[in-house]
Amino acid sequence: MTKKLNIAYVGFGKSTNRYHIPYVKERENIVIKRVVNRTLGKRPEQAELEATGTLFSTDVADIINDDLIDLVVIVTPAFAHYDYAKQLLLAGKNVLCDKPLVETLEQAKELVDIAKEKNLFFMPFQNRRFDSDFLTVKKVIEQGYLGDLVDITVNMDHFRPNDASQGGNFDGAWYGHGVHLVDQMVSLFGTPEEVQYDIRATRDYDSVDDYFSVNLMYPNLRATVAATEVAAMPHPKWIVYGTKGTFIKMDVDQQENDLKVGMFPGDEGFGQDSPADFGKLTYFNQNGDRIVKHIPTVAGDYGRVYDSAYEAIINGADKLVSDEQMLAVIKTLENGFSK
Structure with a gap:
C-alpha cells in the first residue's frame, strides 16, 4: 500500500x-x-x-x-x-x-x-523548473544539437503599463520574477562566477523595480535573465546560441494561462502547446547540412515539485532544489541591490 x-x-x-x-x-x-x-x-x-x-x-x-x-x-x-x-x-x-x-x-x-x-x-x-518551455530548452541542450553553449537568454515579459506599485526591494520584479529565471539558470549551470545587474523602475521612477536585465557569467557562457512590464510586443521567451546551432522558443508555458480560465490538470489539452507554438531549432549536422526543425514542447507539470517532495520525505531521495542552489539564488537576488 x-x-x-x-x-x-x-x-x-x-x-x-x-x-x-x-x-x-x-x-x-x-x-x-x-x-x-x-x-x-x-x-x-x-x-x-x-x-x-x-x-x-x-x-x-x-x-x-x-x-x-x-x-x-x-x-x-x-x-x-x-x-x-x-x-x-x-x-x-x-x-x-x-x-x-x-x-x-x-x-x-x-x-x-x-x-x-x-x-x-x-x-x-520552484515550480517553474517544470515549465514546458524550460523543459523543452533543457531537452534540446542535453541532446547536443547546439554544441557548446555560448549565450542563452530567457525573458518574462508583460504589458502592464499602469500597474506601478510602491514597496521595497522584496516587492519588485527582480525578486518576484527573477527568482524563477535565476533558479532555472542555476539548475542548468550552477552558481555563476560573476553577475552583472541592470535593475530599474520604468513606469514610475518612485515605484518598485519593474525591469531587469541581468547577466549570469559562467566560463564561456553568458546566461541572461530579463523581464519588463512594458512589452507591447514580447521578446522570444528563450533564445539559445551554441557553436552548432540556435534554438528559439517564442511562447510561454500554457499552464498558468489555462488555470486562469478555469482549466485544470487532468483536463484534456491542459497546458499543451499547439504545433504553431513549438520552438524552432536550426543546427548544422556532422556533414555540414543546415537542418531546421520544430521541436514538440515537453509537457510541463507544476505538481512534479510535490512528487519530488514526496520522494525526498517518504523515500529519502535527494531534494529537487539543493541547499546550495537555494542559497545561490537568494545571494544572486540580494546582491542586485547591494551596490
Missing part, C-alpha cells in the same frame, strides 16, 4: 488555489489535512475541501500540534515566509515554501541550518 503524505497549508489565497491544490488533487498519495489562513469564509474551495475532511483554522499552532502532518506548505505573502518557515522548522515540521523564499542570504542560511540540525526537509517551491 502506498504511504500517504499528509500536508497542511499556511495561506489559502489565489496562489494556493491556482498553483498548488489543483495539482495535489491529481495525486492520490498526497492528502490535504489542514489549512490555516488569517481569515476564513465559506468560499466554494473551502467547502469542497472540508467535505473531504480537510480542517480549516486561523492558528498555525493547530498545524504545529498535529503530529500527523508530514509537510507544511507556506503560501503566504512573501514578507511572511521567513517568520513562518522559522517557526515551523523550529517546531520540527518539514517545510515547502513558496518563492521568493526570503529576502536575504543570512535568513536563508539560518533556515537551512535549522533544517539540517533537525534533519528536516526544507525547500522552495
Whole structure:
C-alpha cells in the first residue's frame, strides 16, 4: 500500500488555489489535512475541501500540534515566509515554501541550518523548473544539437503599463520574477562566477523595480535573465546560441494561462502547446547540412515539485532544489541591490 503524505497549508489565497491544490488533487498519495489562513469564509474551495475532511483554522499552532502532518506548505505573502518557515522548522515540521523564499542570504542560511540540525526537509517551491518551455530548452541542450553553449537568454515579459506599485526591494520584479529565471539558470549551470545587474523602475521612477536585465557569467557562457512590464510586443521567451546551432522558443508555458480560465490538470489539452507554438531549432549536422526543425514542447507539470517532495520525505531521495542552489539564488537576488 502506498504511504500517504499528509500536508497542511499556511495561506489559502489565489496562489494556493491556482498553483498548488489543483495539482495535489491529481495525486492520490498526497492528502490535504489542514489549512490555516488569517481569515476564513465559506468560499466554494473551502467547502469542497472540508467535505473531504480537510480542517480549516486561523492558528498555525493547530498545524504545529498535529503530529500527523508530514509537510507544511507556506503560501503566504512573501514578507511572511521567513517568520513562518522559522517557526515551523523550529517546531520540527518539514517545510515547502513558496518563492521568493526570503529576502536575504543570512535568513536563508539560518533556515537551512535549522533544517539540517533537525534533519528536516526544507525547500522552495520552484515550480517553474517544470515549465514546458524550460523543459523543452533543457531537452534540446542535453541532446547536443547546439554544441557548446555560448549565450542563452530567457525573458518574462508583460504589458502592464499602469500597474506601478510602491514597496521595497522584496516587492519588485527582480525578486518576484527573477527568482524563477535565476533558479532555472542555476539548475542548468550552477552558481555563476560573476553577475552583472541592470535593475530599474520604468513606469514610475518612485515605484518598485519593474525591469531587469541581468547577466549570469559562467566560463564561456553568458546566461541572461530579463523581464519588463512594458512589452507591447514580447521578446522570444528563450533564445539559445551554441557553436552548432540556435534554438528559439517564442511562447510561454500554457499552464498558468489555462488555470486562469478555469482549466485544470487532468483536463484534456491542459497546458499543451499547439504545433504553431513549438520552438524552432536550426543546427548544422556532422556533414555540414543546415537542418531546421520544430521541436514538440515537453509537457510541463507544476505538481512534479510535490512528487519530488514526496520522494525526498517518504523515500529519502535527494531534494529537487539543493541547499546550495537555494542559497545561490537568494545571494544572486540580494546582491542586485547591494551596490
